[in-house]
Amino acid sequence: MDVADFDFDLPDELIAQEPPAERGGSRLLVLRRDREGLTHTVFSRLVEYLDSGDLLVVNNTQVFPARLLGRRVPSGGAVECLLLRQLPTPQLPTPTIGALGVGALGVGSFHVWDALMHPGQKLKPGAHVLFEGEGVRLHGEVLARHFHGRRTIRLWTEEGVDVVAAIDRIGHVPLPPYIKRDDRPADRERYQTVYARERGSVAAPTAGLHFTRDVLGALAARGVERAELTLHVGYGTFKPVRAAHVEDHAVDPEWFTVTEAAAAALTRARREGRRIVVVGTSTARALESLQVGPDGRVDPVEGETRLFIYPGHTFRMVDALVTNFHLPRSSLLMLAAAFAGCERLLGAYREAIAGGYRFYSYGDAMVIF
Numbered sequence: 001m002d003v004a005d006f007d008f009d010l011p012d013e014l015i016a017q018e019p020p021a022e023r024g025g026s027r028l029l030v031l032r033r034d035r036e037g038l039t040h041t042v043f044s045r046l047v048e049y050l051d052s053g054d055l056l057v058v059n060n061t062q063v064f065p066a067r068l069l070g071r072r073v074p075s076g077g078a079v080e081c082l083l084l085r086q087l088p089t090p091q092l093p094t095p096t097i098g099a100l101g102v103g104a105l106g107v108g109s110f111h112v113w114d115a116l117m118h119p120g121q122k123l124k125p126g127a128h129v130l131f132e133g134e135g136v137r138l139h140g141e142v143l144a145r146h147f148h149g150r151r152t153i154r155l156w157t158e159e160g161v162d163v164v165a166a167i168d169r170i171g172h173v174p175l176p177p178y179i180k181r182d183d184r185p186a187d188r189e190r191y192q193t194v195y196a197r198e199r200g201s202v203a204a205p206t207a208g209l210h211f212t213r214d215v216l217g218a219l220a221a222r223g224v225e226r227a228e229l230t231l232h233v234g235y236g237t238f239k240p241v242r243a244a245h246v247e248d249h250a251v252d253p254e255w256f257t258v259t260e261a262a263a264a265a266l267t268r269a270r271r272e273g274r275r276i277v278v279v280g281t282s283t284a285r286a287l288e289s290l291q292v293g294p295d296g297r298v299d300p301v302e303g304e305t306r307l308f309i310y311p312g313h314t315f316r317m318v319d320a321l322v323t324n325f326h327l328p329r330s331s332l333l334m335l336a337a338a339f340a341g342c343e344r345l346l347g348a349y350r351e352a353i354a355g356g357y358r359f360y361s362y363g364d365a366m367v368i369f
Contacts, residue, residue, distance in 0.1 A: 001245060007329055011353070014359050014363075016361070018362060019362045023212050024210055024212040025042070026358070026364045027365070028045065028210075029351075029357065029364070029365070029367075030366070030367055031340055031348050043364075046219075049367060052223030053274045053275075056225065057226075057278050058195055058211075058279045059205040059228075059286070060197045060228040061232050061282075062192065062197060063173065063191060064083075066167075066202045067081070067082050067171060067183075068081040068082075068170065070130050070140075072123075072130075073128040077119070079123070081115050081116070081151075082115060082117075082174060088112070110154055111154070111163045111164075112152060112155075113155060114152060115152075116149045120149045120151075128142075129141075134170055136170050138155055138163070139155065140156075155167075175191065175361075200230075200232035206324045208279050209361070210365050225265060228262060229259070229283065231282045231283065231285065231286040234254050236252025236254070241329050246334060251307075251331050254282070254305055255302075255303070256301075256304075258290065259300055263299055263300040270298065271295070275319040279322045280323060281336065287318060288315060289307045310331075311341075311342050320368065320369045321340075323336055323365070323366055323367075324359075325352060325359040
């Protein structure tokens with residue numbers, strides 16, 4: 001299957017740079033796989049398309065302010081660091097802060113992270129960096145250098161300040177690269193779902209950004225059950241498919257958790273023949289990674305998924321999909337195409353473009369039944 005089959009032209013002005021004025025104010029495109037034509041509506045009317053007994057499954061991961069801006073020590077050159085994943089803390093000698101030219105200061109706890117850092121050529125093992133602001137000084141030391149700007153970095157603070165607290169105070173919201181502006185304080189709330197609770201993502205599960213507490217309340221009143229799982233969205237969600245053939249691409253692994261409560265809800269829905277309505281490609285990827293017994297039983301699980309879903313995949317856990325409009329040639333677009341059918345999905349995209357729908361993370365939504 002050619003990657004070029006998943007290409008389309010999108011005018012730059014349709015790439016949403018800002019969220020809607022009000023959460024939930026997005027447009028909604030409804031695609032039904034069993035009939036021709038599309039329905040144009042607004043997201044607040046999603047409840048009209050769901051039935052009592054449907055199971056709505058959401059991803060409750062929480063985006064953290066993973067982008068750090070600072071300087072190299074002692075040269076003062078600018079440094080950017082995107083924290084990707086915290087690693088187990090090895091036994092390392094205590095950092096010698098005095099050697100960094102910042103004075104003899106008390107050292108608190110330290111963390112080790114997998115990160116993307118820039119400028120890559122100058123950040124070799126042993127390089128020291130400093131991030132500061134809001135009364136916090138967060139120090140870093142490059143421990144190892146990897147491909148494509150990846151680094152292993154140790155972070156620590158002064159005077160016993162918690163590293164996570166320091167990241168939260170001085171970090172920036174890691175907006176996607178196609179949003180061509182700096183993050184703002186408001187993004188800390190808007191680039192986050194209203195049900196986010198499990199910290200760990202560097203990108204939002206964007207289909208969930210449309211849901212408000214009023215929409216969730218209306219769904220509950222209609223008799224729609226809700227279950228939550230966690231999949232921490234990694235930077236690989238923006239990874240381009242560079243291969244010529246879809247089958248030659250590999251997606252980055254992502255950590256996910258399905259609790260006993262979520263597994264029980266999924267088991268009941270499968271056994272009772274009720275629809276599972278999935279919010280977002282990240283949730284779909286987690287659900288399709290599950291093992292389902294012959295009796296419909298779903299077991300709780302915690303681990304990594306490397307599942308790459310593209311046309312030809314047989315869905316076992318997804319009956320309907322709420323999703324955003326995705327990048328050309330992206331693995332997320334391929335997952336949506338696998339569910340909707342490639343021609344039908346790209347036809348819907350063409351109609352959305354002609355109708356001026358907003359695309360990508362802060363854009364509009366579609367639901368596929």
